[in-house]
Amino acid sequence: MKRLIIPALLTAIGMSACVPKNQYEALETERNYYRNQTALADSLNDQRAISSYDEVDVTGVELNQRIRQVEALTATNVALNQSYQSLQARYEELLGQSQELLSTSGDQVSSLQQSLAERTTAVSQREDELRQMEVDLAAREAAIARVEADFQTAGDAPGTYGSSASAPLAYGSSVTPQNLSASQNTALRINEIQSELSQVLASYPVSSQKMEVEGSDKLRVTLSESLLSSDGFSINPAGQSLLRSIAGVLRNYASAEILVIGHADNTGGNALRAYEDSSDKAINAATQLINFGISPRKLTVAGKGFYDPVTNGITQVDLEKNRRTELVISVYEY
Known part of the structure; x- marks a missing residue:
């Protein structure tokens, strides 16, 4: 531009001239x-x-x-x-x-x-067995002391205990030894039964069974519910095995009689139901003893419901302790 x-x-500029x-x-x-x-x-x-x-x-x-x-x-x-x-x-x-x-x-x-x-x-278990042995030993010593006291009362020296000119008696025989009173023979039989049953119960937990001597003529064996039954009523195979062993011992003592007592807990508070349950429990145990050779004439059955508890606790362990079966063994020597 x-x-x-x-x-x-x-x-x-060019076009412009004369500028x-x-x-x-x-x-x-x-x-x-x-x-x-x-x-x-x-x-x-x-x-x-x-x-x-x-x-x-x-x-x-x-x-x-x-x-x-x-x-x-x-x-x-x-x-x-x-x-x-x-x-x-x-x-x-x-x-x-x-x-x-x-x-x-x-x-x-x-x-x-x-x-x-x-x-x-x-x-x-070893400790339980040891405690049971101690209990058995104490019971035997008490039985021996009673027998010795009976001897002394009869005018016999303890050193002549069971002495006789005849052959010694077979273990478990119900024949009355000479020079022994009826009470002495009863105490001796109870001691023998206790000794044999201790061997039977030695393989079971101490917490589930107990054996006590009552006086000079009774032995109480307490069995927990778990030893005999799985449902609280019918006897299971393990319970049958235990009762078979117990019956095997008691068959050898003709003078022994057994009272089978069943117990229930207080769950529900129904006394009639508890009485029926405890009676059924005792009947089931007695039936097994009969099956294993105990004469029915030697057996008595009873149920106490929840009126004889061993503990007033309310836990499951306490209730199971109350749901027990007892065998009260009595010996009558004449």
Whole structure:
């Protein structure tokens, strides 16, 4: 645009003849001004073009640098990812080893605990057997003391106990030895029965059975419900085995009579129901004794309901203690 203006001015000057000097100088000055402006504009345009090219070059270099940085970061990320995966695999391996060690240690601890529990149970059973033996020993000593007292009352010395010119009596025989009173023979029979039944009950927990001498002619054997029954009424195979062994001892004593007493707990508070349950329990036990050779004429059955408890507790253990069966063995020697 400016380049068109300058020729136009020159043409106008050429067409004008006889121009005043001052006007000519003014036109010349104006021409120079426009020339300068045109040169300046061209210079600015060139500078802008050069700057544009430089900016393009700078942008390309930065772009290459950034691409290289991205590539370097990508390579670093890949290496870190590989390291992470390696560490993750190592961690899982160590975790598996730790769990395996913990499992093995747990099994060993459980085994040791089980072994300790078994040994503790065995020791408890030994202690129960020892206490039962002590009870039996005390009962035997008491029976011997009663027999000796009877001898002394009859004027016989204890050293002649059971002495006779005839052959010795067979163990468990109901024949009355010579020189012994009826009470002495009764005490002797009770002692013999107690000794044999102690051997039968030795393999059962002391907490589930008890044997007591009452006076000089009675022996009370208490059996827990768990020894005889699984449901509280019918006799299970284990209970039948126990009653068979007891009957095997009592069959050898013709003078022995057995009172079978059943007991119930006070659950529900129904006295009639408790009486019926305890009577049924006693009848079931007596029936088994008859099946194993005890004469029905030697048996008496009774049920006491919940009127003769051994404990007034209300826990399941206490209630089971009350739901018991008793065999009261009486010996009558004449």
